[in-house]
Amino acid sequence: MKNIFTIAGYELIRFFRMRSILLIMLGLPLLLILILGTALSGVFQPSGENEKLEKVKVGVLNKDQGVFNQTISDFLFSPPIHSYVSVNLIKTREELFEKYESREIDYGIVVPADFSDSVISARLTSWEFIEGESIEKNLVARTIFESFISQVNEMQARVFVLGPETLQESLFTDQNLNLQYSNHVKIGSLQKNEGSTSAIQYYAVTMLVMFLLFSGMAAAISLAEEKEAFTLLRLNSIPLHSNTIIIGKLLGVGIFSLIQAMVIISFSTFVYGVDWGDDYITLFGVIILTIVSSTSIGVILTSLLQSSKSIIAIYQALIFVMTFLSGGMIPNLGDFLNSLGKFSINYWSSNTLIRLMIESDSTMIIRNMGVIGSTSLVLALTAGLIYWKVGYHE
Amino acid sequence: MTFIQCEKVVKRYDDLISVDHLSFKVDKYEIFGLLGPNGAGKSSAIKMICGLLKMDQGQIYVDGISVNSNPIEVKKRLGLVPQELAIYENLSARENILFFGKLYGLRGKDLKNKVNEALQFVGLTDRQNERPEKFSGGMKRRLNIACAIVHQPKLIIMDEPTVGIDPQSRNHILESVKKLNEMGSTIIYTSHYMEEIESICTRVGIIDSGRLIALGSVQELKDQNKQDEKITLFVDHIPSEAIFELDVHPQIKEVTATEQTIEIFINSSQTYLQDILFILSKHDVKIQTLQREEPNLESLFLSLTGRTLRD
Numbered sequence: 001m002k003n004i005f006t007i008a009g010y011e012l013i014r015f016f017r018m019r020s021i022l023l024i025m026l027g028l029p030l031l032l033i034l035i036l037g038t039a040l041s042g043v044f045q046p047s048g049e050n051e052k053l054e055k056v057k058v059g060v061l062n063k064d065q066g067v068f069n070q071t072i073s074d075f076l077f078s079p080p081i082h083s084y085v086s087v088n089l090i091k092t093r094e095e096l097f098e099k100y101e102s103r104e105i106d107y108g109i110v111v112p113a114d115f116s117d118s119v120i121s122a123r124l125t126s127w128e129f130i131e132g133e134s135i136e137k138n139l140v141a142r143t144i145f146e147s148f149i150s151q152v153n154e155m156q157a158r159v160f161v162l163g164p165e166t167l168q169e170s171l172f173t174d175q176n177l178n179l180q181y182s183n184h185v186k187i188g189s190l191q192k193n194e195g196s197t198s199a200i201q202y203y204a205v206t207m208l209v210m211f212l213l214f215s216g217m218a219a220a221i222s223l224a225e226e227k228e229a230f231t232l233l234r235l236n237s238i239p240l241h242s243n244t245i246i247i248g249k250l251l252g253v254g255i256f257s258l259i260q261a262m263v264i265i266s267f268s269t270f271v272y273g274v275d276w277g278d279d280y281i282t283l284f285g286v287i288i289l290t291i292v293s294s295t296s297i298g299v300i301l302t303s304l305l306q307s308s309k310s311i312i313a314i315y316q317a318l319i320f321v322m323t324f325l326s327g328g329m330i331p332n333l334g335d336f337l338n339s340l341g342k343f344s345i346n347y348w349s350s351n352t353l354i355r356l357m358i359e360s361d362s363t364m365i366i367r368n369m370g371v372i373g374s375t376s377l378v379l380a381l382t383a384g385l386i387y388w389k390v391g392y393h394e
Numbered sequence: 395m396t397f398i399q400c401e402k403v404v405k406r407y408d409d410l411i412s413v414d415h416l417s418f419k420v421d422k423y424e425i426f427g428l429l430g431p432n433g434a435g436k437s438s439a440i441k442m443i444c445g446l447l448k449m450d451q452g453q454i455y456v457d458g459i460s461v462n463s464n465p466i467e468v469k470k471r472l473g474l475v476p477q478e479l480a481i482y483e484n485l486s487a488r489e490n491i492l493f494f495g496k497l498y499g500l501r502g503k504d505l506k507n508k509v510n511e512a513l514q515f516v517g518l519t520d521r522q523n524e525r526p527e528k529f530s531g532g533m534k535r536r537l538n539i540a541c542a543i544v545h546q547p548k549l550i551i552m553d554e555p556t557v558g559i560d561p562q563s564r565n566h567i568l569e570s571v572k573k574l575n576e577m578g579s580t581i582i583y584t585s586h587y588m589e590e591i592e593s594i595c596t597r598v599g600i601i602d603s604g605r606l607i608a609l610g611s612v613q614e615l616k617d618q619n620k621q622d623e624k625i626t627l628f629v630d631h632i633p634s635e636a637i638f639e640l641d642v643h644p645q646i647k648e649v650t651a652t653e654q655t656i657e658i659f660i661n662s663s664q665t666y667l668q669d670i671l672f673i674l675s676k677h678d679v680k681i682q683t684l685q686r687e688e689p690n691l692e693s694l695f696l697s698l699t700g701r702t703l704r705d
Binding site for chain 2: 002003006007010013014017018229230231233234235236237238239240241393
């Protein structure tokens with residue numbers, strides 16, 4: 001046991017003596033968090049109350065003069081809706097398209113003349129939506145008006161089941177037909193700390209995970225270099241079990257990785273204002289399991305490949321592919337690439353860390369931890385099996 | 395008293411036999427030289443003695459302990475100086491020795507004292523806090539030795555420890571080997587430099603193609619080879635008739651002629667030198683210089699294998 005700690009201790013000393021390694025493993029992630037977090041902050045959703053959506057100018061051509069006419073009008077000018085939408089009532093379809101062409105309006109709606117009658121008589125009807133160029137404004141307008149229509153749908157369902165008398169009763173008792181005029185657009189933040197930038201939060205997580213994987217690569221290089229420098233020959237001539245050598249070396253790398261994680265977390269917390277959440281035990285667990293996975297990959301590659309150069313080439317490619325697919329560089333890559341990313345260690349580790357930050361539902365965190373735990377167990381067992389077959393010798 | 399016993403050891407790499415039924419014994423406090431050309435199987439034999447390489451057949455005992463069944467106990471008794479520099483470039487000389495000393499189980503004052511002794515022994519006390527990257531080749535070789543002897547092992551195995559260094563450092567290392575032996579260690583020393591083996595070893599095994607082809611003290615081996623004294627003559631010209639006459643002489647073993655040099659391997663040159671001179675004068679060959687070489691391990695190797703050690 002003493003020998004394991006001796007090997008681990010000297011492994012750490014050697015790591016801390018290599019300035020280039022220190023710079024890459026400790027300095028580079030902090031720099032990348034800052035650069036990516038600052039440069040790509042626009043890619044992310046608004047981060048809090050300070051962010052305002054521009055009002056959507058909506059042209060409404062209401063041809064319906066039935067029982068819903070007043071309800072629609074009340075809805076359009078109700079205060080919650082008015083804070084996001086500025087309504088321009090239009091009389092003809094030509095005028096609507098004219099204003100749309102001249103960009104006086106961002107969005108257009110046509111309410112058909114038989115809308116009220118159709119609803120009352122439980123017939124199929126719909127509003128015509130004319131979308132503009134802005135995806136964001138289209139999303140806001142559609143969300144608001146579809147929320148209104150869904151309430152009308154509910155009412156129509158009642159008419160369909162209970163008969164038109166239901167609606168008549170409502171009309172006599174409630175002018176607004178019990179419709180809720182709350183807006184359905186809410187600006188939220190993934191962060192508790194509304195003052196800090198979400199991009200920084202995001203990249204703090206993805207860079208931490210990526211550089212924990214680089215620690216695994218450092219383990220693989222260290223194991224391979226021990227062979228190349230013939231020090232493994234001497235270590236094997238010493239009365240030690242070969243397991244002692246490899247466990248000692250991996251323990252050294254593991255401790256280095258933990259120090260690396262602590263530096264990244266502490267620095268990003270105090271300097272960049274990143275909030276890593278309050279669940280430090282789970283945070284520690286995710287880091288440990290990620291280290292186990294990355295060092296296991298390192299052992300597998302060292303057992304299968306001869307030179308440190310080929311290990312570096314393959315491991316680097318693996319890290320970059322996994323980081324990219326998991327959204328570690330660009331958040332949204334499309335459905336296909338996002339689904340591929342789910343096969344990476346980065347995805348599950350990053351996802352869990354982000355959920356810890358936003359204090360997400362604990363069942364989701366437990367599920368993610370289960371995936372990370374299983375992955376690291378499978379990788380560790382594979383590494384153990386290959387090591388048992390191939391061994392660690394010069 | 396036998397300290398190492400190798401019994402019919404065989405090591406194969408696929409179809410290639412690296413060590414072929416190798417058997418020899420090394421007594422306690424001996425410096426045993428293992429001599430052979432590159433690829434003769436010396437390093438494989440060494441690795442098997444150290445328990446680093448599994449043998450396919452045979453047995454090796456060190457201090458009465460089987461390497462096959464108890465390699466850890468054997469490793470406690472030995473210190474290996476590998477042919478390659480097995481040191482950490484980013485640890486200082488002292489840290490390197492401390493690291494390996496700790497792994498040999500040394501602790502506290504004992505560790506400190508033995509590290510100091512090892513540094514002093516190899517003459518690196520003054521530069522103990524420097525990293526090997528700043529050292530010359532010879533100094534690195536000395537550090538390589540210090541890492542192997544820090545725990546003062548009973549058996550020191552040195553696998554070509556003088557490869558690629560200057561003559562001064564080589565002499566220093568050879569003196570160190572003698573000193574270690576005087577301090578009570580049994581030493582196995584491999585080399586393909588016969589001068590080194592001749593100068594330090596008490597007994598020698600000559601190995602070629604994995605087989606032991608000669609074994610004995612340096613003097614015994616030289617005596618075996620007495621008939622093969624070498625006479626080298628530098629002459630003005632070489633008539634083919636003279637070479638023919640020399641070649642058919644019953645006591646001359648081999649004659650080779652190149653340009654103005656004639657090399658003659660002969661049994662007891664003093665007795666038959668007159669015959670050689672007579673033949674050459676008969677053919678009007680004028681001798682410019684004449685050299686007579688005593689038999690050595692190199693010539694023994696040549697006579698046994700037909701090749702030189704550095705082939």
